[in-house]
Amino acid sequence: xxxAGQVFRKNLNFIIVLICVLLFAFASSVFAADIGNCLLCxxxxxxxxxxxxxxxxxxxxxxxIFNNSVHAKVNCEGCHTDIKKVPHDPxxxxxxxxxxxxxxxxxxxxxxxxxxxxxxxxSVHSKKEKDGxxxxxxxxxxxxxxxxxxxxxxxxxxxxxxxxxxxxxxxxRCRVCHKKDEFIYRFYNHVTTRLHKSRNPxxxxxxxxxxxxxxxxxARHNLSTKAVYSYGETFHGKAARFLDERIPDCLDCxxxxxESVHQMMSHEDPLSSTYKDNRSNICTNMDCHPxxxxxxxxxxxxxxxxxxxxxxxxxxxxxxxxxxxGTLLPLMGIIFLDxxxxxxxxxxxxxxx
Amino acid sequence: xxxxxxxxxxxxFAALSIFFMIIIxxxxxxxxxxxxxxxxxxxxxxxxDKEKDEAxxxxxxxxxxxxxxxxxxxxxxxxxxxEKRIEGHFHHxxxxxxxxxxxxxxxxxxxxxxxxxxxxxxFLNMHAFFVSCQTCHVKLEGKEKTGEFRWxxxxxxxxxxxxxxxxxxxxxxxxxxxxxxxxxxxIRIDSDERISFxxxxxxxxxxxxxxxxxxxxxIIHKIVSKQPHLCEDCHNSKxxxxxxxxxxxxxxxxxxxxxxxxxxxxxxxxxxxxxxMLHPGDKSGQEREQNRKKNLKKNKKPLTITKIx
Amino acid sequence: xxxxPAIKIKNGTRYFYRFTVNQRIQHVILAWSVVTLVLTGMPLxxxxxxxxxxxxxxxxxxxxxxxxxxxxGAILLALFVYxxxxxxxxxxxxxVLPLKQKERLTTGKVLKLIANQPLVPNxxxxxxxxxxxxxxxxxxxxxxxxxxxxxxxxxDYWAPFWGMVIIGLSGLVMWNKxxxxxxxxxxxxxxxxxxxxxxxxxxxxxxxxxxWYNAHFSEAVFPMGTAFITGYLPEALMVEEHxxxxxxxxxxxxLADEILPPHGMHAVASEEGGQA
Numbered sequence: 001x002x003x004a005g006q007v008f009r010k011n012l013n014f015i016i017v018l019i020c021v022l023l024f025a026f027a028s029s030v031f032a033a034d035i036g037n038c039l040l041c042x043x044x045x046x047x048x049x050x051x052x053x054x055x056x057x058x059x060x061x062x063x064x065i066f067n068n069s070v071h072a073k074v075n076c077e078g079c080h081t082d083i084k085k086v087p088h089d090p091x092x093x094x095x096x097x098x099x100x101x102x103x104x105x106x107x108x109x110x111x112x113x114x115x116x117x118x119x120x121x122x123s124v125h126s127k128k129e130k131d132g133x134x135x136x137x138x139x140x141x142x143x144x145x146x147x148x149x150x151x152x153x154x155x156x157x158x159x160x161x162x163x164x165x166x167x168x169x170x171x172x173r174c175r176v177c178h179k180k181d182e183f184i185y186r187f188y189n190h191v192t193t194r195l196h197k198s199r200n201p202x203x204x205x206x207x208x209x210x211x212x213x214x215x216x217x218x219a220r221h222n223l224s225t226k227a228v229y230s231y232g233e234t235f236h237g238k239a240a241r242f243l244d245e246r247i248p249d250c251l252d253c254x255x256x257x258x259e260s261v262h263q264m265m266s267h268e269d270p271l272s273s274t275y276k277d278n279r280s281n282i283c284t285n286m287d288c289h290p291x292x293x294x295x296x297x298x299x300x301x302x303x304x305x306x307x308x309x310x311x312x313x314x315x316x317x318x319x320x321x322x323x324x325x326g327t328l329l330p331l332m333g334i335i336f337l338d339x340x341x342x343x344x345x346x347x348x349x350x351x352x353x
Numbered sequence: 354x355x356x357x358x359x360x361x362x363x364x365x366f367a368a369l370s371i372f373f374m375i376i377i378x379x380x381x382x383x384x385x386x387x388x389x390x391x392x393x394x395x396x397x398x399x400x401x402d403k404e405k406d407e408a409x410x411x412x413x414x415x416x417x418x419x420x421x422x423x424x425x426x427x428x429x430x431x432x433x434x435x436e437k438r439i440e441g442h443f444h445h446x447x448x449x450x451x452x453x454x455x456x457x458x459x460x461x462x463x464x465x466x467x468x469x470x471x472x473x474x475x476f477l478n479m480h481a482f483f484v485s486c487q488t489c490h491v492k493l494e495g496k497e498k499t500g501e502f503r504w505x506x507x508x509x510x511x512x513x514x515x516x517x518x519x520x521x522x523x524x525x526x527x528x529x530x531x532x533x534x535x536x537x538x539x540i541r542i543d544s545d546e547r548i549s550f551x552x553x554x555x556x557x558x559x560x561x562x563x564x565x566x567x568x569x570x571x572i573i574h575k576i577v578s579k580q581p582h583l584c585e586d587c588h589n590s591k592x593x594x595x596x597x598x599x600x601x602x603x604x605x606x607x608x609x610x611x612x613x614x615x616x617x618x619x620x621x622x623x624x625x626x627x628x629x630m631l632h633p634g635d636k637s638g639q640e641r642e643q644n645r646k647k648n649l650k651k652n653k654k655p656l657t658i659t660k661i662x
Numbered sequence: 663x664x665x666x667p668a669i670k671i672k673n674g675t676r677y678f679y680r681f682t683v684n685q686r687i688q689h690v691i692l693a694w695s696v697v698t699l700v701l702t703g704m705p706l707x708x709x710x711x712x713x714x715x716x717x718x719x720x721x722x723x724x725x726x727x728x729x730x731x732x733x734x735g736a737i738l739l740a741l742f743v744y745x746x747x748x749x750x751x752x753x754x755x756x757x758v759l760p761l762k763q764k765e766r767l768t769t770g771k772v773l774k775l776i777a778n779q780p781l782v783p784n785x786x787x788x789x790x791x792x793x794x795x796x797x798x799x800x801x802x803x804x805x806x807x808x809x810x811x812x813x814x815x816x817x818d819y820w821a822p823f824w825g826m827v828i829i830g831l832s833g834l835v836m837w838n839k840x841x842x843x844x845x846x847x848x849x850x851x852x853x854x855x856x857x858x859x860x861x862x863x864x865x866x867x868x869x870x871x872x873x874w875y876n877a878h879f880s881e882a883v884f885p886m887g888t889a890f891i892t893g894y895l896p897e898a899l900m901v902e903e904h905x906x907x908x909x910x911x912x913x914x915x916x917l918a919d920e921i922l923p924p925h926g927m928h929a930v931a932s933e934e935g936g937q938a
Contacts, residue, residue, distance in 0.1 A: 040614060044523035045448055046482025049474045050465050056439055059475055062447040065434070069445070087472075087618055094443070145441050152445070154429050164430025200428035215391075219398040232709070235836075235855075241709040242724040243428060292840040299848030305388055316853055318385065320860035325381035327821075327864065331872045332374045337798040339367035342881045343360060349800045363881055373871055380863060 036086065038076045039063060069150045070193070072186060074100055096144045113144075119262035124269075137220050140211065147207050153189040156196055201240040201249035205231060208250045224309055225302040234301055253282045253301070450482065450526055455510030455543065457551040458486040476584075483523060485530045487542045488595070492578040493533055501532035501539060502595055512541070515601020522606070529600060542576070584619045669915055670894055677894035678911060684748070689890055691741050692822075695734040700866045702731040707859050735833050742826050753779070780810045783820070787813035805925050807905040818873050825865040832858040901925050 039061065041047060048058040066072060077083060078100045082092045097117050099110035120126065120142075127138040135141065157167035166188060174184040197204070209228035211217050218226055231237040231250065239247040255261045256273045265272030273282055280297035283289050289296060303310040305317050427434040427445075436446045453459055459466070466486075467477035480489075488502065503512050504527045516525040532539050554561075554569045561569065586594045590611045597607045609615065670677045681689070702721050705714035721727040757775055761767065776782070790813050793806035811819075832854035835842045839851050877887045882902055889895045900908040902925040912921045 037614070040618075041476070041479070043521070044479045044482065045446070045450060046523060047475050047479035048465055049468060049478055050463075056465075057475075058439055058442060058446065060446065061444050065445040065447045087621055090471075145443055148443075150443055150445055152427060152429055152434070155431075166431075200430075203426075203428060206425065215395065216398060219395045235706070238706050238709045239724050242705075242715065242718055244724040245430075247724075289840055293844045295846070296840060296843040296848050299843075299851045303852055305384065306392065307388065308392060313852055313856065314388075317856050317860065320856065320864070321381045321385060324860065324864040324867070325377060328377045328381075328867055328872075329374060331868070332370050332377065334794075334798065335872070335875050336367050336370040336374075338880065339363050339370065341798050341800070342363050344800075346803065347800055348803050359881060359884075362884070366875075366879065370871075373867075377867060 036075065036077055036083075038086075040086075065152070066150065068153050068189070070153065070190070071150055074102065078102075116144075116260065116262045119260050123262060123264045124266040124272075125262075125264060140217055140220065142211065146210065151198055153193045154196070154198060154200075155189045156192040197245065197249070200243065200245060201247050202243060204249040204251055205237070205240055225304055227302055230302040230304045233304070236301075248288065257285070448524055450524065451508055453507045453528065455505060455507065455548075456485060456528075457543065457548045460551070460555060462486075479523065483525050483528055485528045485543070487576070488529055488531055489582040490578065491531065491542060491576050492580075492582065493531065493542075497533045497535075499532050499534050499539060500596060502529050502600055503532065503541070504528065504600065505530050505541075517601040517606065518603060529595065547573075585616075588616050588619055590616075666893070668911055669917075676897040676900075677892075678897070678900050678908070679893060680889055680895050681893040683893070686890060686893055688741060688745060688748075691737065693890075695738040695741070696822075696865075696869065698734045699731060699738065700862070700870075702727045702734070703859075703862055704866065707863065732837060735830075735837075738826065739830050739834075742830060781816055781819055783813070783816050787816060805902065805905075807909075807924065808903045808907065810904060810907045812903055814876055818869075818876075821868055822865060825861055828857055828861045829865065832861075897922070 042059055042061045043063060045060045045062075047060050048056065051057050061076075071079075079094045079096075079098070080091050081095075081098060082089075097112060097114050099112045102111040103109070104111045121128070125141050127135055127141045129135055154164060155166050157165050157170070166185070171184060171188065174188065175181075178184050178187075199207075205228050212223070212227040213229055215226065217223075227250070228237075232241065236247050236249075240249060251261050254264050254272075254274055256263070256271075265274075267274040267276070269275060270277070272278065280292075280294040283297045283299075284292050284294075300310065300313075303313050305314060307314045423438040424435055425438040427436075434445065434447060437449065439446075453464070464481070465478045466481065467474040470477075485505075493499065504515055504525070505511060506513050506527050508526070512530075513527055516527050531542050533542050534540075550569075551573050554573065558566065582594055588611060593611070597610065598604075602610070666679050666682075668679050670679070701717060705711075705718040705727070708714055718724070718727055721730050753776070758767070758772065761771065761775065777784075786809060790806040790808065793802075793804075796802045797805050835850060835854040836858065842850060877883065877890070878885070882899060887899075895904075897908075901922050905924050909921055912918060
């Protein structure tokens with residue numbers, strides 16, 4: 001009887017865990033901000049067309065993924081403001097700078113991305129020159145969606161140090177005071193996503209690569225390097241390639257500590273983090289190489305195997321290439337000849353005297 | 354025997370040493386050549402910039418069609434989300450249904466064939482993800498009409514049990530296909546015979562004369578009815594074309610499909626957006642035909658893409 | 663009886679003593695650490711290849727593999743230092759000291775002694791390479807008569823020797839980059855990275871193709887040469903690769919009448935005899 005009770009209790013535990021798991025599996029769909037019932041149609045992945053320019057337009061919204069994004073709390077109408085009725089006319093492009101219905105709690109003002117735009121307009125990526133005239137090839141300059149898609153939550157778990165994700169243990173602590181699971185879940189994600197890089201270093205490098213590895217853009221704007229390519233040749237870049245989360249990516253060096261990534265400056269600007277006199281501050285950061293001397297920062301991160309860009313390194317590499325090829329190719333030839341010689345061990349070309 | 358094997362081994366190693374030479378060439382001297390080649394290209398691009406203020410954008414098939422298919426992996430820590438990347442797309446997709454390898458229609462018309470009726474095209478394409486072309490575009494009459502529809506797997510083409518109960522709406526990896534009656538027997542409308550006819554036509558298209566070609570097209574499109582089934586034909590509770598319960602739809606899904614919400618949406622469309630669009634035969638039909646011709650003319654212009662980056 | 667006789671007979675085959683236990687242990691440590699270093703280093707050199715992530719995760723990925731790489735790098739460097747000390751000690755004790763006892767030591771005599779070390783490249787090597795090419799291109803039936811160490815073995819010795827200096831120094835710079843840039847400019851790290859990775863590629867390809875072919879995969883030794891474990895080389899290989907040395911050892915051992923003809927010369931001898 002006692003044993004049966006134990007078994008039952010064990011099963012009960014299991015059932016409770018199961019219910020919790022199921023609740024969490026469904027939790028995401030509980031939070032849906034779909035007041036206008038837009039998903040009645042937009043939950044179908046096939047809702048799409050090819051427009052007049054031959055571009056694919058996809059109107060599908062994956063509800064589960066959306067609810068795990070930083071915009072989960074914003075309704076469709078919050079951004080797609082022109083849509084008032086169903087069925088609707090072709091929707092206008094979303095203006096990322098509108099004030100949405102969410103209140104920013106510290107100022108109690110309506111939330112907006114206007115600051116990001118202001119920073120961007122004053123950064124190296126601005127469409128205008130410092131004197132206010134439009135830049136040459138201004139259309140190459142990035143706008144919001146060139147770098148951002150809907151940012152996804154990347155929660156941290158401090159209780160289980162080994163993996164990322166929502167920590168059940170800390171949710172338990174939240175529940176002591178906060179009653180709504182939806183709030184707890186979102187708040188946990190909101191905070192912990194911002195406690196580390198919101199995107200993996202490799203993902204960041206891939207975003208920059210869309211322009212900075214494009215040979216046409218690099219040539220058009222007289223950039224000295226295919227930046228992500230040369231970053232990929234450094235240990236930092238290679239570690240990022242192997243999904244290291246703590247390795248510096250583009251933003252770690254090109255943005256001043258504590259400032260918005262939208263405030264990126266040209267390396268010729270004395271205010272920039274990458275200005276030659278400021279560079280050593282990047283490397284000697286407490287989290288990176290605190291014991292390094294200022295000379296350390298004269299390491300050329302973006303040196304390429306390119307005769308015009310870094311001639312000394314080009315010829316240095318060239319020496320090793322010639323050494324490697326010049327040594328190994330003849331030796332491979334000897335192996336080849338040796339193999340063939342062993343096929344006909346006694347053959348010899350007779351020379352007439 | 355042993356010495357024979359040894360000879361094979363030696364020959365193999367000789368081949369291997371050639372392979373090593375290629376590898377060594379690739380990791381050494383090939384880089385030097387590549388580097389000078391790259392520099393040359395940059396110089397040429399700069400030259401082109403100087404000559405012409407805006408560099409001519411290359412519009413090759415490779416660049417527009419093939420290279421534009423990118424996937425992106427989001428490393429979220431607790432999972433990796435891999436999906437297709439569509440330039441300028443904000444929302445995440447997260448699923449990939451895969452191409453329909455069975456349908457012989459999409460070979461020419463594409464996966465997203467509907468593009469004429471501006472207000473409806475996205476809806477129609479949405480349905481085309483899980484409803485085969487023949488379901489709406491072939492109206493079986495008389496003896497041929499069976500009222501029989503089944504699901505087939507997009508990749509293998511074989512008939513499978515209904516996926517509706519197990520997957521999210523519209524994300525099935527399968528499509529509905531009608532069955533017709535031939536000589537008293539039930540067969541699927543996309544018979545192997547029709548598929549091979551269409552594929553043979555596609556393969557030999559370049560060698561056919563104009564008369565042959567149009568004859569083939571006529572035969573392929575013979576079963577297509579003049580007017581397709583319309584939204585209301587299915588989205589009505591009295592006499593829907595598709596037997597939803599037989600196709601495995603649970604009751605609440607049927608209720609939703611036939612609900613006032615969906616049916617009302619369609620009514621709204623017919624009343625406010627295209628009052629005459631769903632009533633074939635009247636004036637709007639002719640208008641539409643004219644529009645179609647206009648569009649065709651427009652589309653004859655080569656595809657130009659103004660900006661790529 | 664001597665523990666390691668110059669000629670040992672096992673199953674009717676003569677085996678010739680070539681490597682001492684000390685040398686063999688050095689070689690095993692060298693081989694083991696080089697293989698580990700290559701396996702933990704190459705994924706970083708070619709991170710975009712399909713095999714790189716799998717190979718790297720086998721060594722614990724980006725967090726553990728660099729540590730393993732440094733540990734084995736340190737082992738290899740220690741071995742290198744030991745080898746230099748061993749070399750100097752052996753030469754001093756067995757060659758310089760006896761010379762000193764016999765006659766007065768001069769710098770010229772010591773230099774001459776060093777130049778005559780069996781592993782130092784000399785004119786005979788150039789001649790052997792020329793003769794080998796003649797043999798490989800079917801211009802003669804006769805392989806060059808190798809001395810105790812052939813040009814191939816000297817290559818096998820000096821290539822990693824030079825490699826270890828280059829790779830070791832550049833590796834140390836990158837390991838202690840903060841310290842190194844106290845004195846040198848940061849660009850030294852750029853050059854170290856280039857030298858380290860390019861020289862390592864050369865060394866890896868050299869060892870895993872050239873050295874392995876000669877020591878293990880060539881028809882003469884296939885499937886595996888065992889001299890690096892036992893220290894003894896079978897007679898057939900002695901004849902093929904080190905004929906000069908072979909004749910010398912056999913003569914010394916008083917077996918001059920049992921010396922085999924040079925490699926591939928049985929057929930030649932009979933053929934020429936027939937013609938005559």
